[in-house]
Amino acid sequence: MSLSMWLGLLAICALGAMSPGPSLAMVVRHTLGGGRSRGIMCAWAHSIGIGIYALITLLGLAALLKHYPMLFNAIALAGGLYLAWLGWKALTAQGGMQQKLAGGAPVSAWAAARDGFAISLLNPKIMLFFMALFSQFVLAAQHSGGKSLIVLTPVIVDGLWYTIIAFMLSQPKVLDKLRAKAQLIDRITGVVLLLLAVRVVVSI
Numbered sequence: 001m002s003l004s005m006w007l008g009l010l011a012i013c014a015l016g017a018m019s020p021g022p023s024l025a026m027v028v029r030h031t032l033g034g035g036r037s038r039g040i041m042c043a044w045a046h047s048i049g050i051g052i053y054a055l056i057t058l059l060g061l062a063a064l065l066k067h068y069p070m071l072f073n074a075i076a077l078a079g080g081l082y083l084a085w086l087g088w089k090a091l092t093a094q095g096g097m098q099q100k101l102a103g104g105a106p107v108s109a110w111a112a113a114r115d116g117f118a119i120s121l122l123n124p125k126i127m128l129f130f131m132a133l134f135s136q137f138v139l140a141a142q143h144s145g146g147k148s149l150i151v152l153t154p155v156i157v158d159g160l161w162y163t164i165i166a167f168m169l170s171q172p173k174v175l176d177k178l179r180a181k182a183q184l185i186d187r188i189t190g191v192v193l194l195l196l197a198v199r200v201v202v203s204i
Contacts, residue, residue, distance in 0.1 A: 005137065006149060006153070008137075009137050009149070009150070009153055010153060010157065013153055013154040013157040013158070014157055014161070016126075016129055016154075016158075017154075017157050017158045017161040017162070018161060021123075021125065021192075021196070022083060022086075022119055022123065022192060022193050022196055023046055023116075023119055023120060023123070023162070024162075024165065025188075025189045025192050025193065026042060026046075026086075026115050026116060026119050026189075027039055027042050027043055027046070027116070027162045027165055027166060028165070028169060028185065028189070029090070029185065029186070029189050030042040030111075030112040030115065030116070031165070031166045031169045031170055032169070032185060033112075034108075034109075034112060035170055036166055036167065036170035037109070038109060038112040039112070039162075039163075039165070039166025039169065039170060040162075040163050040166045040167075041109050041112040041113050041116065042112040042113065042115060042116035042162070042166075043116060043158075043159055043161075043162030043163045043165070043166055044116070044159045044162075044163070045112070045113040045114070045115075045116035045117040045120075046116035046117065046119065046120045046158060046159070046162060047120075047154075047155045047156070047158040047159035047162070048117055048120075048155070049116075049117050049118070049119075049120030049121035049126075050120050050126065050154050050155055050158045051151055051152075051154065051155040052121060053120075053121075053126060053127060053129075053130045053154075054130065054150060054151045054153075054154050054155065055151050056130070057130045057150075058147055058150055058151060075122075075124070075127065077201065078122055079122035079123055079124050079127075080124070080196075080197045080198075080201045081197070081201075082118060082119075082122045083119070083122070083123070083193045083194075083196050083197035084193070084194055084197035084198075084201075086115065086119070086193050087189070087190045087191070087192070087193030087194035087196075087197060088190065088194070089190075090186045090187070090189045090190030090193065091186070091187060091190030091191070091194070092190075120158075125196075137150055
């Protein structure tokens with residue numbers, strides 16, 4: 001893979017990672033609920049899901065999904081239902097994340113990793129991103145080094161971006177302000193996730 005081709009891949013991965021959506025909302029929520037470590041855990045678990053999609057595209061399974069729309073629709077429906085469940089949980093959180101923290105029950109590392117991984121793996125928007133834009137880079141990678149770059153680049157870019165977000169949000173002054181608005185953040189996160197879930201189910 002040429003340098004110019006890799007820079008194009010890097011730019012697309014960066015734009016994809018930086019676009020606001022449920023992934024950002026989930027990293028914010030876990031940073032708020034458990035501090036920097038939970039936000040970073042969520043970030044890198046999310047990047048693993050991204051890496052799986054990159055590997056799927058590299059192996060040609062994305063083309064298989066195009067030819068079997070029922071399989072794609074089943075995955076998209078599962079993703080939509082999961083987003084709806086996360087949204088409902090956020091909307092119905094009693095007293096917001098602040099009350100949970102005051103009660104001595106911060107978000108666990110397992111929950112942060114689980115939600116980060118699942119929201120990337122079950123987000124149809126990410127699936128479509130790789131199917132539509134990523135295949136061109138697969139064709140350009142003839143050697144193992146280029147193929148490794150195709151998988152590692154989106155993983156590292158995604159993980160680093162959301163790690164930066166977690167670091168920024170976990171600064172004491174910023175975190176205190178966020179926690180003061182914990183219930184509002186829960187509600188906004190819930191609405192965003194539910195709207196995305198509705199959009200996914202309607203578009204199937």
